[in-house]
Amino acid sequence: MAARGRLERLLAAPTPFSKDDGSADPAVVAALAEQDLPHHEYLDRLLAALTASRLIVPVAAHAVGGPTQLRLGEAASAVPVHEPHTADAAQDAAELAVRLDDGHLALPVFTSAAAVAAWRADVRPVPVTPQRAAQVACAQTDQLWVLDAGTRDLRLPRPAVVALAGGEEWIPSWRNEPVQAEVASQLGAVKGVTGVAFAPGEQAELRVFIRVDASAGTPAVAAALEQCQYVMVNPAWGEFIDTVELCPVPA
Template sequence: MSESVPPPDAPSTPGQEPAGVGHGLQGADPQAPQPAASPPTPGDVPRALPGPRPASPPTPGDAAMARAWSTGARAARQAGGRLEVPLAEADVLARAQAARAKMQRLLSSPTPFSGDDGAADPAVARALDALDAGNQPRHLLLERLWSALAASRVIVPVETHALPARTRPAGPTPGGKAPTHPVHTADASRDAATLAVELPDGHIALPVFTSVGAMLAWRADVRPVPVEPRRAAVVAYEHTDQLWVLDPGTRDLRLPRPAVVALAGGEDWVPSWRSTLIQDELTAQLSGLEGVTAVAFAPGQASELRILLRVDASAGRGAVADTLAACQEVLVNPAWGELIDTVELVPLPA
């Protein structure tokens, strides 16, 4: 299917048949007498000279459009004035116009981090300074830090060629060479998951930085990409052990798993040390064990939550050891993984 533009009509002169009448029209009687054309009057509009109609020039800067018009003009000359553009070339032209329109939309849309200078967010910096000073309880400072992080932006590192498992399709490129390097995904946070770090306890965490300087102190061969904290939390949830390590190499601060999970879900983080729902469920499960007479909770220092257990020691050390083992069995249930990061059991004599 193609679009045709016929050539201009031939001029009508005295004693000559008009174009498309008589012998050139299928079904006409060639023996029938032809009426003589009347001579033109002074008021008639002059007719165009015979020959191909020139094609309009291409739009400047559109290579695909120029190729289509060039091919169409050449076809017009060969066909005696019929300008035909095959569908394949019309499709190329439409794709080029759509791609140009998309690029214009992308360039005109504002980016959320266009003015980012790479420095740490002031609220995050203040929360980290307070955490370093240690003048307040650590668990309260962690909550303050989480709130500052959730309202700011973070920086994730991306290698030059991330995701080694994802490569371009095999086959030569327009330049004649097959690409051998891996490609990025459309999500810089997912690319950062390839740089996940192993913590001392064996867990895998996503490296997240508060500033470009902190990232370069860790590795100088990566490039910084600012992202929204929730997006980085979603990637940590999907591709690591649901953990962040903040400023690895200089600070190595592990953000508790429930804090990352809450951030990924767009929810407020309610730490286990002040969550009545978590504490009530733990109390119900632990109090039912033989030898446990009371359960209490407190914020941990090295851990997230400290559980204080009153254990009946009248049956001897063996019975106390069995009671503590039963308590640990309750706590290793994977269902607690997204609610409590780390737990410290503190047995107290009844």
């Protein structure tokens, strides 16, 4: 009786997605189509469109006992353990987390019900707010989304997911002056570094140019660059910078 009453309350509760037909948001489709843009501009526009829309997450017929951690491109073969769903579709979706090629765990999020079906036929699509999907990704995966797993397999920047989870605007590191100032300060303290500059990365999120004094010889330059790499692998940067390209510039 208690379970029946709970179900009735859930069915009676208002939902912002009552008229959602599972189609992709036209604004998101348009942003995805702008692949001729530089990578950083493409991601900037895509994230803006996604956060203003809704996302679809996959929910298994029965919640499984733990993250399946499928790698991208893998098909599900194990029979899931039958356990009751929570009242939170995004939290249930975390049980279907995807293991990326770099080993990180990401929440699969989709632009449409058709994209979910193309990934796995044994799950159902459930619309959720981007903020809730971000909160679950931060709590139960490595603070990452993978968009349209199985077709696009697009990994979205961790700092964008973290910012959205907290209800904040994502400011990419390539135009985040306070973050750049702190990075420059720490790298500038390394012996031999005489200048630091920034630009959007081509593959990584941020490109960091480091001017190194070459007058002390190759071993000194190598030691300076090693120390710069040590500075940039600090986990404290994780919520502000997703990936970095270090580009030494001999002085």
